[in-house]
Amino acid sequence: MKNAQLPHDPYNLVISGVGGQGNVLASRVVGNMLSQKGLTVTIGETFGGSQRGGSVMSHLRISSDLAYSPQIPKGRAHVVLGLEPSETIRVLAIYGNRDVMTICNTRPIHPVQVIAGELEYPDLQNVKKWVSELSKKAWFINATDTALEMGLPILGNIIMIGALAELKALPLDREEFEKAIRLSMPADRVAINLEAFDKGREMMA
Amino acid sequence: MSYLTEGQPGGRYLLMGNEAIARGALEAGVSVAAGYPGTPSSEIIETLSRASKERPIYVEWSANEKVAMEVAAAASFAGLRSVCAMKQNGVNVGSDFLLHLVLSGTRGGMVLVPCDDPGALSSINEGESRQFARLLEIPLLEPGDFQEVKDMTRWAFELSEEIRNLVFLRSVTRLSHASGNIVFGELPENQPKAHFKHDGFILDPMEGIVVSAPVDYKHGQQQEKLRKAIALFEVSPFNTYAGPERPELMIITSSACNLYSREAIKLLGLQDRVGLLKLGTTFPLPPQWMEKHLGMGESFLVVEEVIPFLEENVKVLAQELAPVIGIKKIMGKRDGHLPAVGELNPDLVVGALAKIMEMDYEAAPESYVKRGQELMSFGAPNRELTFCAGCPHRASFWSIHNALQMDNRQGFVCGDIGCYTMAVLPTGFSTLKTLHAMGSGTGAASGFGKLKPFGMDQPVLSVCGDSTFFHAAMPALFNAIHNQSDITMVVLDNSGTAMTGFQPHPGLTVDAMGKKVPAISIEEVCRSLGTKVRVCDPFDLDTTRSVLLDLLEEDGVKVLILRQICALSPEKKMKKLFDVAVNPEVCLGESCGCNRLCTRIFRCPGLIWDKNLGKARVDEVICAGCGVCASICPAGAIEKIETKEVTGI
Numbered sequence: 068m069k070n071a072q073l074p075h076d077p078y079n080l081v082i083s084g085v086g087g088q089g090n091v092l093a094s095r096v097v098g099n100m101l102s103q104k105g106l107t108v109t110i111g112e113t114f115g116g117s118q119r120g121g122s123v124m125s126h127l128r129i130s131s132d133l134a135y136s137p138q139i140p141k142g143r144a145h146v147v148l149g150l151e152p153s154e155t156i157r158v159l160a161i162y163g164n165r166d167v168m169t170i171c172n173t174r175p176i177h178p179v180q181v182i183a184g185e186l187e188y189p190d191l192q193n194v195k196k197w198v199s200e201l202s203k204k205a206w207f208i209n210a211t212d213t214a215l216e217m218g219l220p221i222l223g224n225i226i227m228i229g230a231l232a233e234l235k236a237l238p239l240d241r242e243e244f245e246k247a248i249r250l251s252m253p254a255d256r257v258a259i260n261l262e263a264f265d266k267g268r269e270m271m272a
Numbered sequence: 273m274s275y276l277t278e279g280q281p282g283g284r285y286l287l288m289g290n291e292a293i294a295r296g297a298l299e300a301g302v303s304v305a306a307g308y309p310g311t312p313s314s315e316i317i318e319t320l321s322r323a324s325k326e327r328p329i330y331v332e333w334s335a336n337e338k339v340a341m342e343v344a345a346a347a348s349f350a351g352l353r354s355v356c357a358m359k360q361n362g363v364n365v366g367s368d369f370l371l372h373l374v375l376s377g378t379r380g381g382m383v384l385v386p387c388d389d390p391g392a393l394s395s396i397n398e399g400e401s402r403q404f405a406r407l408l409e410i411p412l413l414e415p416g417d418f419q420e421v422k423d424m425t426r427w428a429f430e431l432s433e434e435i436r437n438l439v440f441l442r443s444v445t446r447l448s449h450a451s452g453n454i455v456f457g458e459l460p461e462n463q464p465k466a467h468f469k470h471d472g473f474i475l476d477p478m479e480g481i482v483v484s485a486p487v488d489y490k491h492g493q494q495q496e497k498l499r500k501a502i503a504l505f506e507v508s509p510f511n512t513y514a515g516p517e518r519p520e521l522m523i524i525t526s527s528a529c530n531l532y533s534r535e536a537i538k539l540l541g542l543q544d545r546v547g548l549l550k551l552g553t554t555f556p557l558p559p560q561w562m563e564k565h566l567g568m569g570e571s572f573l574v575v576e577e578v579i580p581f582l583e584e585n586v587k588v589l590a591q592e593l594a595p596v597i598g599i600k601k602i603m604g605k606r607d608g609h610l611p612a613v614g615e616l617n618p619d620l621v622v623g624a625l626a627k628i629m630e631m632d633y634e635a636a637p638e639s640y641v642k643r644g645q646e647l648m649s650f651g652a653p654n655r656e657l658t659f660c661a662g663c664p665h666r667a668s669f670w671s672i673h674n675a676l677q678m679d680n681r682q683g684f685v686c687g688d689i690g691c692y693t694m695a696v697l698p699t700g701f702s703t704l705k706t707l708h709a710m711g712s713g714t715g716a717a718s719g720f721g722k723l724k725p726f727g728m729d730q731p732v733l734s735v736c737g738d739s740t741f742f743h744a745a746m747p748a749l750f751n752a753i754h755n756q757s758d759i760t761m762v763v764l765d766n767s768g769t770a771m772t773g774f775q776p777h778p779g780l781t782v783d784a785m786g787k788k789v790p791a792i793s794i795e796e797v798c799r800s801l802g803t804k805v806r807v808c809d810p811f812d813l814d815t816t817r818s819v820l821l822d823l824l825e826e827d828g829v830k831v832l833i834l835r836q837i838c839a840l841s842p843e844k845k846m847k848k849l850f851d852v853a854v855n856p857e858v859c860l861g862e863s864c865g866c867n868r869l870c871t872r873i874f875r876c877p878g879l880i881w882d883k884n885l886g887k888a889r890v891d892e893v894i895c896a897g898c899g900v901c902a903s904i905c906p907a908g909a910i911e912k913i914e915t916k917e918v919t920g921i
Binding site: 085087095098099102107108109110111112113121122134135136137138139140141142143153154156157159160161163164165174176177178179180181182183184186187188189193194197200201211215220250 | 275284285286393417418419446447449450451452453528531532534535539617618619622634635636637640641643644645647648650651652653654655656657658660698699868871872873875876877879880881891893894
């Protein structure tokens with residue numbers, strides 16, 4: 068039974084972040100992994116101003132048989148994968164609920180008005196407190212700094228996918244990841260992406 | 273995506289809506305594809321360009337949408353199938369040609385794909401292309417899910433050949449930029465031969481000349497074609513009904529709103545009480561099919577985005593059918609059940625449905641929503657749009673803004689369409705003072721520059737990008753020169769159609785299919801017109817500002833080309849010109865008289881104000897290494913060291 072793969076149908080996942088973090092690629096990779104499993108996936112993406120410092124949000128609807136709206140109804144996310152701390156709060160406030168599970172990257176990207184001194188960016192302790200308050204369970208991982216240690220900050224999104232896989236709410240295994248990454252990347256980038264995926268899984272432990 | 277052409281018939285693949293349109297066109301055996309880039313449409317032509325390596329298809333990025341339509345129409349006249357794609361504004365650009373094309377008729381199947389942007393997610397308007405179907409009197413198709421996006425695109429070519437006229441297939445951002453699973457069909461094997469017959473009987477639609485006159489005859493023919501389309505729509509599998517036989521309420525919908533409506537019915541558990549009439553063929557509506565379904569109930573809710581186009585068409589038909597089916601209650605936008613501004617989503621449809629059905633719906637517990645809003649207000653600071661780190665436009669507008677301040681005559685800049693549109697915001701120092709369509713900046717400047725006799729003594733500037741220059745700014749420039757207007761036109765040349773993903777344009781040495789082609793030089797075009805032309809690197813702030821100050825002093829038309837490759841371009845991305853760092857020993861922080869010039873005014877996302885240190889700092893993850901900030905720091909605290917990987921202008 069395909070249904071056995073999903074705790075809820077549709078299963079609603081939000082990947083949020085800021086332009087340039089590889090949000091759209093992450094949603095494509097996760098979508099392809101699930102599609103390869105025979106699930107019906109709909110991805111809705113909001114990335115109009117994404118390359119230019121705007122918020123980016125991908126909505127993934129995962130079902131055994133039906134294409135759902137590319138926008139998740141408010142308050143109906145099951146998992147939020149936040150590539151940026153303050154964006155995680157923004158998404159939870161709209162799509163969260165008392166049962167939502169959240170994985171949050173702790174590396175902030177300051178909005179330009181924060182840089183300009185017109186707005187305040189919350190300190191990380193508060194972000195953690197608030198994300199936890201809005202979630203049933205929350206995990207905080209420093210994906211960007213780990214990616215920086217690997218020499219490529221953009222791998223932060225793949226580390227986050229590894230973390231999402233380790234949550235085991237969705238059938239996201241390593242072989243499917245490898246297949247999906249081969250679809251989206253040149254061959255010489257596969258090994259480093261697999262390494263990032265594994266790092267993400269370890270960081271959830 | 274390689275499986276677009278290699279994917280097996282019957283295989284199921286996850287495709288973006290725009291890729292599905294491309295696949296549908298390939299399955300229909302399209303031979304020619306043309307378009308002009310514009311979000312959310314660009315990936316259609318991009319995908320077909322990639323497919324051109326494996327399929328016998330000619331793909332071009334045309335100079336503008338009108339030319340794209342003409343190129344695609346020529347293929348149709350020669351008996352080939354052609355597709356033309358653009359964002360909603362593009363239809364306006366080419367509508368003069370279309371008004372004549374629909375009279376002359378087409379031969380090979382020709383499909384125009386406008387991608388509308390309800391909610392203006394990546395536009396500065398939310399104009400609708402659906403109105404054009406009525407204005408042009410041609411069939412309008414609107415896919416209601418991802419499989420239909422592919423299947424209806426394929427069928428649109430057959431329909432066009434059936435009626436020998438243009439067919440509109442309208443997409444929206446939430447289909448074009450969303451992805452879903454699609455089952456592939458066959459790709460055709462045979463390649464049609466192109467030949468333009470023009471020596472038959474003058475009125476023969478397949479062998480005569482292709483013209484719009486005699487107008488009364490051709491207009492009659494055109495309307496006959498539309499009646500033929502209606503007959504096909506009556507039996508179309510793309511119009512469906514799901515729900516009870518006597519619904520208490522029937523939703524009438526199309527496009528992405530089909531998915532929102534289906535979900536809203538499910539969220540409220542109304543499957544046994546509310547029906548869903550999904551229309552794929554939205555203009556003209558098939559009267560018999562509509563009669564059957566309008567006859568099933570008394571109350572209807574039309575769910576569509578932006579203006580009440582479908583609602584009004586349904587109401588006209590319901591009025592005509594009233595003697596047979598009786599008077600019906602049709603709700604929608606005109607009575608305020610749904611907004612006529614912005615995009616819809618499942619929640620807005622749930623709201624309208626719950627109100628009509630007198631039900632309660634809670635997205636999440638009220639206490640959670642309230643706390644969420646509270647935490648968002650101090651935990652998620654607003655993200656204003658900004659030029660990227662290392663963007664040449666930031667440097668260009670820094671110089672333009674400063675030159676105008678120093679000139680001190682209240683000079684201003686007329687804006688145009690591209691990334692640099694954002695210079696209306698603080699990221700471009702709020703430099704742009706007018707903003708309309710492609711090419712309108714120089715057109716408006718040309719007009720402002722003739723107002724001296726009425727006492728206007730302000731310097732007038734316009735900006736446009738390199739792609740915009742070829743698209744629509746050239747006629748405006750010719751106009752300014754011929755009419756001796758006093759303007760400074762600044763061409764922000766970042767070597768590509770950067771906002772939409774670096775599509776080629778006539779100024780570049782490569783075409784849509786990756787072939788080497790001759791580039792047209794913007795400065796040579798301008799010089800040939802006898803106008804003064806200067807070229808600067810915007811990263812050289814001092815030179816750019818002093819050239820600008822000189823040009824502002826002169827009468828007549830002057831062109832300044834500011835040339836520096838986009839920071840995100842494939843040649844430049846992730847390659848830093850400089851390693852940039854703030855020397856904390858030199859940065860005076862709050863005690864410097866600069867009042868935090870680098871972070872407060874220059875506002876590059878690569879710079880951070882370190883609250884603890886009270887000094888500026890470079891964010892190495894974000895910084896693109898352009899080194900421009902080193903030139904603006906009055907204390908000389910920002911230091912740049914040249915890297916080995918140098919990419920210049």
